[in-house]
Amino acid sequence: xxxxxxxxxxxxxxxxxxxxxxxxxxxxxxxxxxxxxxxxxxxxxxxxxxxxxxxxxxxxxxxxxxxxxxxxxxxxxxxxxxxxxxxxxxxxxxxxxxxxxxxxxxxxxxxxx
Amino acid sequence: xxxxxxxxxxxxxxxxxxxxxxxxxxxxxxxxxxxxxxxxxxxxxxxxxxxxxxxxxxxxxxxxxxxxxxxxxxxxxxxxxxxxxxxxxxxxxxxxxxxxxxxxxxxxxxxxxxx
Numbered sequence: 001x002x003x004x005x006x007x008x009x010x011x012x013x014x015x016x017x018x019x020x021x022x023x024x025x026x027x028x029x030x031x032x033x034x035x036x037x038x039x040x041x042x043x044x045x046x047x048x049x050x051x052x053x054x055x056x057x058x059x060x061x062x063x064x065x066x067x068x069x070x071x072x073x074x075x076x077x078x079x080x081x082x083x084x085x086x087x088x089x090x091x092x093x094x095x096x097x098x099x100x101x102x103x104x105x106x107x108x109x110x111x112x113x
Numbered sequence: 114x115x116x117x118x119x120x121x122x123x124x125x126x127x128x129x130x131x132x133x134x135x136x137x138x139x140x141x142x143x144x145x146x147x148x149x150x151x152x153x154x155x156x157x158x159x160x161x162x163x164x165x166x167x168x169x170x171x172x173x174x175x176x177x178x179x180x181x182x183x184x185x186x187x188x189x190x191x192x193x194x195x196x197x198x199x200x201x202x203x204x205x206x207x208x209x210x211x212x213x214x215x216x217x218x219x220x221x222x223x224x225x226x227x228x
Contacts, residue, residue: 031210033216040221043216043218044218048210048212055211056210056211056214057212058215090156090157096210097210098206098208098209098210099145099210099214099216101147102147102159102216104149106155106156107157
């Protein structure tokens with residue numbers, strides 16, 4: 001069984017550009033959450049989607065948006081990139097909306113130059 | 114909101130020794146506490162978790178203990194091996210999902226096991 005898959009694995013963007021990150025959850029999992037992890041810190045919650053609806057949003061600006069598709073895969077979009085957006089973006093999937101037993105993908109390393 | 118503190122930030126042990134990582138949390142409503150092992154190129158692996166109705170849970174060389182009164186939980190790794198070297202994160206959640214029920218992580222502990 002495939003785990004959580006994220007693409008791309010690495011990405012370099014210029015300030016002001018837009019980026020789209022993708023995540024496919026474990027088969028059967030309906031909840032997808034996005035986290036940002038900057039160097040030396042733990043992951044920080046950005047969004048949760050469950051059954052294609054936004055369940056929660058962390059303390060991130062409106063430049064960050066996400067959506068979940070009918071097959072439960074998800075996209076995270078970031079507009080007007082800033083240098084400070086450079087981080088590892090992690091996607092986690094879980095069976096329920098409760099975030100218990102959440103499984104993470106390998107992440108997308110985004111570098112903004 | 115929830116706040117999770119994790120100590121130490123780095124830990125170096127000899128192969129075969131035990132390693133202990135401690136976390137404290139602030140929200141008494143938190144009831145689920147997972148531990149993740151993060152390795153470069155391998156993502157974050159859920160290695161063990163514990164719910165608030167249990168005081169201890171073991172899985173081979175790994176154990177987690179929870180003290181609800183003191184609001185702290187610990188990861189214990191016995192007979193450490195070089196492949197245990199990684200960054201370990203603790204997390205806490207109320208388990209309700211959404212903005213208030215997402216996972217709150219500690220800052221991580223870099224464990225080095227010397228052969």
